[in-house]
Structures are given as structure tokens and as C-alpha cells.
Amino acid sequence: MEITLIKNAEIVTMNADEEVLCGDILIEGDVIAGIGKDLQESRAHRMVDAGGRTVIPGFVQTHIHLCQTIFRGRGDDLELMDWLKNRIWPLEAAHDEESVYYSAMLGIGELIQSGTTTVVDMETVHHTDSAFRALSESGIRALSGKVMMDKGDEVPRELQEATERSVMDSLDLLDKWHNYDGGRIRYAFSPRFAVSCTEELLREVARLSKERQIFVHTHASENRGEIAIVEAETGMRNVVYLDHLGLANERLILAHCVWLDEVEKRIIKEKGVHVSHCPGSNLKLASGIADTKGMLDRGISLSLGADGAPCNNNLDMFQEMRLAALLPKPFHGPTAMDARTVFRMATIGGAKAVGMEKEIGSLEVGKKADLSILNLEDFHTYPMHGVDPISRIVYSATRADVESTMVGGRFLMENRKMNTMDKAVVLKEADVSIKRLIKRTPVLT
Structure with a gap:
């Protein structure tokens, strides 16, 4: 030892x-x-x-897309739905095993260099085993899963899944990687968001999450256009719909939550749902500014994440902390979000979000x-x-x-000095990979 x-x-x-x-x-x-x-x-x-x-x-980032790291700079100055349809989904559809691996290693290297030790990561539809291989080799702590998408006319063919196949592939990855290396790596069901998932899929995820006691990581209420789509299809707002399907509980991590109404805030608080605040991404995609003060005043579990490299464009918790502290001040005064509150969100708050507050998030005897x-x-x-x-x-x-x-x-x-990866190789192969993906992506060539 x-x-x-x-x-x-x-x-x-x-x-x-x-x-x-x-x-x-x-x-x-x-x-x-x-x-x-x-x-x-x-x-x-x-x-x-x-x-x-x-x-x-070590910082705990509760919303990351490692598969998107090599898309950095490819989706600038767009709002969410255009960013997804015209840039991110086509690039994800072009991914192969090697490109997912080096995209993940590139992101992990950046995270380690900036003090992040645990991530909640959402991958793409295919080749997720390559991302888990990167997580295992790098030594970082992670809660990760393949993205699930079984709905959407504008989704590239390569990302369209049958509901049963999506569930089966997720379970295969769960059986292989959950609790790997003494629990350093764990699995999370990762339906992308209500817009790209059928009710059948979301209900099955809720059932399996309860049965297996597995976390669910998804997006919600990031953008007003997204909310309008969900309301038109279901007659309900995002969080109300997820609660209706049985997903709202202490195993649910919701990224963004920029546009919540009072009913949704009440559900999140009462059901113990965790919210990942992503201020850099929300600003760059012009999604809005989340009411973090209001959430904290209600006792909602709140943590921080950088989101993906093509909508930020970095994975730096220091920037996220600074933004999280500054953004509420013009609306609520200089004491609205003090430094200690934000640092708490970046450390022990993130640990609570992933159910590991007894193991990580603070420096105490007996903890990791x-x-x-x-x-x-x-x-x-x-x-x-x-x-x-x-x-x-x-x-x-x-x-x-x-x-x-x-x-x-x-x-x-x-x-x-990086000890678990060769920086020069990762940088070189990440560049090689994105060149290959762009050649496969008609909208970018």
C-alpha cells in the first residue's frame, strides 16, 4: 500500500x-x-x-460531454437547437472508436490539469466503450453513460436508435463498467433530453433506475425553444413531465434548469433532484441565466459543470465558479452568491449530487x-x-x-507533468481524429 x-x-x-x-x-x-x-x-x-x-x-463537475471535446470551436455563436442540429449531432454521428477515445482523453487531460477529479459525463450513442477505456486508463473518477436517443426526425440516421436497442446497449455497458476499479467508475443512464426520447424509453429508464439503483443524467429546461417543444408534445413542462414518468427522485441529475417555474422548483426540492448549473455554456448558447439564488434559497441540491467543449469552450471549474458567483449579483446584490457558497457547489455539493458525500468532496480522515x-x-x-x-x-x-x-x-x-497519459500523443491524435470526422460530415465540408 x-x-x-x-x-x-x-x-x-x-x-x-x-x-x-x-x-x-x-x-x-x-x-x-x-x-x-x-x-x-x-x-x-x-x-x-x-x-x-x-x-x-478535487472539483466535482456534474455535467460534461467528453465525446464532444474534439468539437471545440466547431459550434460557436449558435443557439442550442441550431447548435445541436447543424453541428453537434452531425459530428457525433461521424464518431468512431478512436475519435471517441481521443476526444475523451483530451477532455480528461484538461480536467485533470484544472483540478477536477470527478466528472458526470454523457457520451454519444455509439462507441461508449472507448470513452470508458479512456476513463479507466486516465485514473479520473467518473459517473458516465451512453446517450440514449430514440426519437427525432432531424436526428442523423447514425444516431437514431430503436428503444429496445438503446436500453440493451446501456445495460451491457452498465454490466461491464459499473463499479469498475473499486467504484472509481460508475454507470448512469443518460437519456439526452425529452425532445429526443420517447415516453416508452423514459419510463423504462425510470423503472431500471429504481430496480438497479442507478443514477439518471439528462438535460432539462436549458432553452425556451426546447421547453416549447416538450409542452407541445406532452402538455407539460420539462420537470413536470419527468416527474410524471417517475424519474424525479434523488438519483436524477438535471443539467441546466435555466427556465424553471415555481411548480418545477417545488418538484425538484421535494423529490431530492440534483441540478447541475452550467453558467459558461448557458451564456455562450444564449440560453439564459439560471435562478441559482432562488434554488439555493429553497434548499435545492446545486452543483457545477462546464458542459461540453464546443459550447463553453473549456472545461475549467475556476471559470465556472467565477461566473456562478458573479452572475446573480446584478439581480440580487453583491452578497447573493458568495465565494464559499460557490466553492461548496464545486466540491462537496458535487459529491452530494453523485451520492458520494461520505467519500469525496472534502478533505477529511477516512475519505478518498x-x-x-x-x-x-x-x-x-x-x-x-x-x-x-x-x-x-x-x-x-x-x-x-x-x-x-x-x-x-x-x-x-x-x-x-501528466502521469497517466502522453500529452503529445493525445494532442496529435485528437487533431487527426477531428480532421477525419469533418471529412465524414457533409454540413461541415
Whole structure:
């Protein structure tokens, strides 16, 4: 069992008291065995001097599309439905096993470099096994699943599924990958959204989720056009419809929720549904600004995600935290969303969304050693005297300040060097892959 001792750090714990300590972290295997001053461990295989450094819980991003990372820059300046129909769906339809793998590795590399240790990922219809292979090799923690789509006249033929086939393929992946590597990777049913899924499919997902106790990850109420389509087809708003089908419960993660009415907010709160706020994506696609203050005031479970690279265009939690903190202020005042609230959403809030708050999301004895080491000794983060360390992180720090990232006691990146992937190969093959996909995509050639 590998034993690591991190010495002399500023430690942002995010425990129940949100303590910030100065001291050491002892890691035995994949868990934190001790936090305190002047820890000594003669059995330690390695000592990391973190003097002048800040150690934080690894970020938990609750809405990501790794299969879209190589589409970065291909869907700029469009609104949601045009973005999907004219760019993203045609490109997803062109994917092959290799392109999904390198798209996932490209995204994972960016996530690790910017301090994210856990993701909730939604893949495309096919080749999802390649994405799971990337997740397994990279060492990141993930809740992921193949996207499910069995409806839509404007969906490319390659993405159109029969309902039964969609379910069978999802179950095959679940049986293969759920709880892989001691639970580091778990499966989530991932119906894309109500617009592209039949009622039959959504009801079956609700049944299987209950039977297997598996999370469901989908989009809802991102865009007013999307809501109008669902209302025209079902006579109900998005969240009301999902509740009607039996999906609204503590296993449901809803991305976006920009346009909720009071009834939908009540359902989300009462049923324990989790909302993933994606401010960067919502701004870039002109979808709107979610009422995060209103959600938090109601006690709704709220976390953060960057969404996909072609609608953001990065996967950087530091940018998402800053946007999440700033956006409510013009509407509700400067204290509407303080730095600690946002940092909570990015860490322990994300852990709660994936049902892992007893394992990740804070630095505490007995929890998984998922953490990042930041170097905040720079012009843009000084002076530090008398400044709340969490405010420094949310309002001043950037992803370039992340020196090392650890998942389960293993450094995936150490001193900015990637340990679980060859960066040069990933960059090269990602470029090769997107060139190949574009040649297969008539709307882009």
C-alpha cells in the first residue's frame, strides 16, 4: 500500500465547519489517514513538501460531454437547437472508436490539469466503450453513460436508435463498467433530453433506475425553444413531465434548469433532484441565466459543470465558479452568491449530487484522497494577508495555478507533468481524429 505524506500545506478542508488548516495530510492507499500539524510517518514511501501551497478537495463537475471535446470551436455563436442540429449531432454521428477515445482523453487531460477529479459525463450513442477505456486508463473518477436517443426526425440516421436497442446497449455497458476499479467508475443512464426520447424509453429508464439503483443524467429546461417543444408534445413542462414518468427522485441529475417555474422548483426540492448549473455554456448558447439564488434559497441540491467543449469552450471549474458567483449579483446584490457558497457547489455539493458525500468532496480522515495542490504564490493572487483563502481561489486563482492533481491517492498530474497519459500523443491524435470526422460530415465540408 502506497503511503504519501503531504507536508506544510494550507489545507482547505470543506469539512462541516469549512476549516482552513495549516499542516500535513497523510494518505494510506486511496484514503486520507490523517490531517494535522507535524505528522510523522516513517513508513511513508514519499514525502511532498507543500510549503507555500494550498491543498483543496478535487472539483466535482456534474455535467460534461467528453465525446464532444474534439468539437471545440466547431459550434460557436449558435443557439442550442441550431447548435445541436447543424453541428453537434452531425459530428457525433461521424464518431468512431478512436475519435471517441481521443476526444475523451483530451477532455480528461484538461480536467485533470484544472483540478477536477470527478466528472458526470454523457457520451454519444455509439462507441461508449472507448470513452470508458479512456476513463479507466486516465485514473479520473467518473459517473458516465451512453446517450440514449430514440426519437427525432432531424436526428442523423447514425444516431437514431430503436428503444429496445438503446436500453440493451446501456445495460451491457452498465454490466461491464459499473463499479469498475473499486467504484472509481460508475454507470448512469443518460437519456439526452425529452425532445429526443420517447415516453416508452423514459419510463423504462425510470423503472431500471429504481430496480438497479442507478443514477439518471439528462438535460432539462436549458432553452425556451426546447421547453416549447416538450409542452407541445406532452402538455407539460420539462420537470413536470419527468416527474410524471417517475424519474424525479434523488438519483436524477438535471443539467441546466435555466427556465424553471415555481411548480418545477417545488418538484425538484421535494423529490431530492440534483441540478447541475452550467453558467459558461448557458451564456455562450444564449440560453439564459439560471435562478441559482432562488434554488439555493429553497434548499435545492446545486452543483457545477462546464458542459461540453464546443459550447463553453473549456472545461475549467475556476471559470465556472467565477461566473456562478458573479452572475446573480446584478439581480440580487453583491452578497447573493458568495465565494464559499460557490466553492461548496464545486466540491462537496458535487459529491452530494453523485451520492458520494461520505467519500469525496472534502478533505477529511477516512475519505478518498482526491485533491489538488495549488501554487498561489503569484502576482494575480497577492496580497494574501487577511484574505479568505476560499475567496482567493474563487475570484483570483486560475487553472494554471494547479500544480498537482490526485485521485484515490495516485498523482494523475504532479508538478504539471501528466502521469497517466502522453500529452503529445493525445494532442496529435485528437487533431487527426477531428480532421477525419469533418471529412465524414457533409454540413461541415
